[in-house]
Amino acid sequence: MGRLYFRLSLMREPAVLQANSAAFYGLALESHIIELYANAVATFLTQLRKPYFVDPVFYKFSAPIFSELSEKRWVDSLSPHYGIETLLFQFPEGFEVANLEAVPDLAKIVSSVLEYQRRRVPSLNAGALSLASLTGQVTAAAGPPEFLVVPYLLVSERASIRSNLRLAREGARVKQKGERLYAVLALSRDYFGSESDLEYITREYAKVDLDGYLIWITDFKDWEEDSEVLKVFAGFVRRLSAESKGREVINLFGGYFSAVLAARGLLGGSAQGVGIAEFRDPLVTGGGFAKRYYVPISHRFVSVDLADDLRDASPSVFSCSCPECGTAPRPGSMSVQALAQHFVSVRTQEFQLAAGTSAAAIADQLSRDRTTLSRIKVPGIASLTSAHSRRLEVWEKSLRDLVQAGLVA
Numbered sequence: 001m002g003r004l005y006f007r008l009s010l011m012r013e014p015a016v017l018q019a020n021s022a023a024f025y026g027l028a029l030e031s032h033i034i035e036l037y038a039n040a041v042a043t044f045l046t047q048l049r050k051p052y053f054v055d056p057v058f059y060k061f062s063a064p065i066f067s068e069l070s071e072k073r074w075v076d077s078l079s080p081h082y083g084i085e086t087l088l089f090q091f092p093e094g095f096e097v098a099n100l101e102a103v104p105d106l107a108k109i110v111s112s113v114l115e116y117q118r119r120r121v122p123s124l125n126a127g128a129l130s131l132a133s134l135t136g137q138v139t140a141a142a143g144p145p146e147f148l149v150v151p152y153l154l155v156s157e158r159a160s161i162r163s164n165l166r167l168a169r170e171g172a173r174v175k176q177k178g179e180r181l182y183a184v185l186a187l188s189r190d191y192f193g194s195e196s197d198l199e200y201i202t203r204e205y206a207k208v209d210l211d212g213y214l215i216w217i218t219d220f221k222d223w224e225e226d227s228e229v230l231k232v233f234a235g236f237v238r239r240l241s242a243e244s245k246g247r248e249v250i251n252l253f254g255g256y257f258s259a260v261l262a263a264r265g266l267l268g269g270s271a272q273g274v275g276i277a278e279f280r281d282p283l284v285t286g287g288g289f290a291k292r293y294y295v296p297i298s299h300r301f302v303s304v305d306l307a308d309d310l311r312d313a314s315p316s317v318f319s320c321s322c323p324e325c326g327t328a329p330r331p332g333s334m335s336v337q338a339l340a341q342h343f344v345s346v347r348t349q350e351f352q353l354a355a356g357t358s359a360a361a362i363a364d365q366l367s368r369d370r371t372t373l374s375r376i377k378v379p380g381i382a383s384l385t386s387a388h389s390r391r392l393e394v395w396e397k398s399l400r401d402l403v404q405a406g407l408v409a
């Protein structure tokens with residue numbers, strides 16, 4: 001069985017995660033979030049006592065992403081840790097792959113980024129602990145992350161793959177005894193159509209002394225992709241692992257389907273957002289906070305207005321037994337916090353259920369749920385329930401094909 005991680009992005013999320021902490025494995029932290037909310041993150045980790053890893057988000061300093069970021073308060077604090085002030089001074093709009101390649105002491109930057117991951121949270125923790133002891137709270141110091149992550153760029157062409165490989169090799173060279181090191185493969189979904197690129201990536205990365213991979217298919221939403229794409233995704237995961245003699249692969253931005261693949265052990269883990277965004281588009285920053293409700297039977301988010309309509313159309317099909325829904329008459333009356341709490345409860349339940357069931361049985365359940373949804377013919381929501389029904393059918397068929405192909409069981 002793989003592991004379920006949640007990603008911390010906003011400071012209203014700790015309470016939501018704390019309440020469900022027994023039901024998931026660990027935390028995915030991003031370095032710019034650590035810098036933005038240093039004290040709050042440190043305090044949270046001492047209380048949560050969960051394994052974590054740090055995504056160094058090195059790509060955020062590259063062009064064109066850096067110039068398009070609306071939120072940069074973390075830059076002044078993070079760049080000295082990474083030793084990239086000179087690079088940023090030279091390329092204030094963000095560096096290109098070639099600029100990075102020309103840096104004389106790239107090894108030193110890689111080393112600094114890894115050192116940041118080793119030390120940052122434990123050192124912040126020391127401060128949080130002394131504060132907590134003053135107020136009599138019982139806390140424990142968080143240690144280093146469970147694995148280190150090589151700095152990476154988004155892959156746009158072969159040159160950026162080669163650059164990422166170089167960063168990975170530098171990382172492997174300075175990895176310390178007993179440490180595990182993971183590389184991020186941040187690829188566009190377009191690469192699924194390029195057999196030669198996928199072959200190159202799996203082969204070349206397997207040669208580097210790494211312990212696992214984090215994959216981020218930048219425009220991949222597992223609740224929208226057709227069956228072929230889902231299967232290529234699963235096949236790529238299997239290939240990466242097989243080619244490297246069993247290294248684990250964690251999906252960095254997963255939805256329901258990834259949670260199932262992790263629960264069934266094809267993925268070593270799936271990292272989930274806390275209901276704000278389950279996928280990541282590198283060129284979009286910020287984002288609104290339209291209130292959305294996660295519909296358990298559909299494994300999809302809808303606006304709270306539509307969620308109310310669904311609940312009215314069939315209270316039994318669209319009910320939820322989580323503590324938040326138990327006390328709220330309708331999704332529209334729930335706070336953003338309660339909606340996130342509901343999502344985290346449901347996602348952890350989905351994961352645990354999938355972990356204790358065969359993939360074939362999950363497909364059977366999806367099939368029953370799709371029939372249930374397709375029978376709801378209430379005007380105004382029929383097109384929605386029928387779209388959700390079709391989505392369950394895509395997941396069901398994909399899972400059955402993956403079982404057939406021997407990728408999941």
Ligand SMILES: [Zn+2]
Pocket residue numbers: 320321322323324325326342343346
């Ligand atoms: Zn609920």
